[in-house]
Amino acid sequence: MRHILSWLLATILLAGCVLTPAPTPVPTPAPTPSAAPTTSAGAAAPSPPSTPPLAAGDLPPPAPREFRAAWVATVANIDWPSKPGLPAEAQRSEALAMLERARTLGLNAIILQVRPAGDALYPSALEPWSEYLTGEQGKPPQPAYDPLAFWVQEAHRRAIELHVWFNPYRARHSSAKTPQVAPHLAVRQPALVKRYGDQQWMDPGEPAAAAHTLAVVADVVRRYDVDGVHIDDYFYPYPVTVPPAPATGGVDVPFPDDVSWARYRLGGGTLARDDWRRNNVDSLVQQMHSTIHQIKPWVRFGISPFGVGKPERRPAGVIGFSQYDKLYADVERWLSEGWLDYLAPQLYWQINREGLHFPVLLDHWVAENTLNRHLWPGLFTSLVTQGAPLSQRAWAAQEIIDQVQLQRQRGERATGHIHFSMVALMQNRDGLSSKLQAGTYTQPALVPATPWLDDQPPPAPTLRLSARRVLIEPGAGEPATRWAVWRRLKGSWTFSVLPGAERSFEHAGADRVAVSAIDRVGNASPQHILSLPGAAP
Numbered sequence: 001m002r003h004i005l006s007w008l009l010a011t012i013l014l015a016g017c018v019l020t021p022a023p024t025p026v027p028t029p030a031p032t033p034s035a036a037p038t039t040s041a042g043a044a045a046p047s048p049p050s051t052p053p054l055a056a057g058d059l060p061p062p063a064p065r066e067f068r069a070a071w072v073a074t075v076a077n078i079d080w081p082s083k084p085g086l087p088a089e090a091q092r093s094e095a096l097a098m099l100e101r102a103r104t105l106g107l108n109a110i111i112l113q114v115r116p117a118g119d120a121l122y123p124s125a126l127e128p129w130s131e132y133l134t135g136e137q138g139k140p141p142q143p144a145y146d147p148l149a150f151w152v153q154e155a156h157r158r159a160i161e162l163h164v165w166f167n168p169y170r171a172r173h174s175s176a177k178t179p180q181v182a183p184h185l186a187v188r189q190p191a192l193v194k195r196y197g198d199q200q201w202m203d204p205g206e207p208a209a210a211a212h213t214l215a216v217v218a219d220v221v222r223r224y225d226v227d228g229v230h231i232d233d234y235f236y237p238y239p240v241t242v243p244p245a246p247a248t249g250g251v252d253v254p255f256p257d258d259v260s261w262a263r264y265r266l267g268g269g270t271l272a273r274d275d276w277r278r279n280n281v282d283s284l285v286q287q288m289h290s291t292i293h294q295i296k297p298w299v300r301f302g303i304s305p306f307g308v309g310k311p312e313r314r315p316a317g318v319i320g321f322s323q324y325d326k327l328y329a330d331v332e333r334w335l336s337e338g339w340l341d342y343l344a345p346q347l348y349w350q351i352n353r354e355g356l357h358f359p360v361l362l363d364h365w366v367a368e369n370t371l372n373r374h375l376w377p378g379l380f381t382s383l384v385t386q387g388a389p390l391s392q393r394a395w396a397a398q399e400i401i402d403q404v405q406l407q408r409q410r411g412e413r414a415t416g417h418i419h420f421s422m423v424a425l426m427q428n429r430d431g432l433s434s435k436l437q438a439g440t441y442t443q444p445a446l447v448p449a450t451p452w453l454d455d456q457p458p459p460a461p462t463l464r465l466s467a468r469r470v471l472i473e474p475g476a477g478e479p480a481t482r483w484a485v486w487r488r489l490k491g492s493w494t495f496s497v498l499p500g501a502e503r504s505f506e507h508a509g510a511d512r513v514a515v516s517a518i519d520r521v522g523n524a525s526p527q528h529i530l531s532l533p534g535a536a537p
Contacts, residue, residue, distance in 0.1 A: 071420050152226060169204055222296075228302055386431075
């Protein structure tokens, strides 16, 4: 992804739910021994005449909401698997280690790259197995298993969402070493794939190439229980320049789409070439959004573009690369049209970076987000280093922590963030993971709800006490994907999130518990509040 292109790095250098904080312990009166279970949707349900009404301290505070995610990149084995050709058991072991780190850290989503270059990290009739998985394109893992099904199952077992990340156009990455094989598009329909620099790209101007990408995405959405579909910043490729180096110069090599452009013009097309290219990308984004929701209306569609907007709409003083003019990505239009459910602009610069200040760029996207879609900026966590002099390419852990706090200060206008990438959190660079776990992520959080997809809450559960455990009986109707659980111990409420498959939890000496069902898009049911008169006060 993104920062592995040397050109992009040079360009960047040249250019130079709302989370509710961990609740303050609220002193509450001692529980009334005769208190009966009640249901509540922000307030307790009417109690029987003999039961006193619940006091304010008997109700838990609102559940915290924040999207906390990390990208897991498979291209060039950036994150997973650590190298190509590992035995299946080693691949699964590495995946479990990442998911466990995500769980203990406090993340609630993983964005897994499943199509780095017209290939697949899962069994597919449309594209070959990725060499980044098995060491050879087209070769299945040994012994056979389905990596994507494994990731989905194990993520959900830990109450973590799994979003699948596709590169919509790249056909071969510069790090690839083995030959392409059928059913790769470059083998089946080579006219649709163009060599550009040291990579290959599906031509966005070829309708058949776009149709193939849509078919790949639709296939995954149909077959897997994923929570989201995600594409990143590679639309038309970042320009290759001649001569290829210094960051200050060079002439862009034109993308080789003369054939598809000529066909468009001969067919009566009237758009200028740059507008035609933007229209090609717009069309794919719009169709991807509608295709996903036609298959499974609850699956969210997210895009992570380059973090600087089109030149004429930038804040004063912002400089740098124009994705609108070079990648043909009209991100502001996608937001205004509502063709996505979340935007994760790659804000890969420091808070005080001249010309690219993190908070200034964040506020730009806040202002552009007139439909109030989710805004979850991407953070360049992999620039955190340890033991090296700090610079624009070497950050202290505190930079990321401060960026999270700036995002939180925007309240409901920016309700989460995504780390690039998981490897930095696995390595605990500069103690970042420890600091996040001990402070920034002390309290778990639910993913913010997506009411424009569905605003109907699931049925409330019923709670029963059994020895040291509280039993959860799901309500009839829409199943819960997670349970939001509050426990009151010694007058203070603590929050946790359980996977929907769980049916009980330890009350851990609480005198009162409250549980809500959470559905696929984050809606919360009314709470069932249960008094535990036999528990320790």
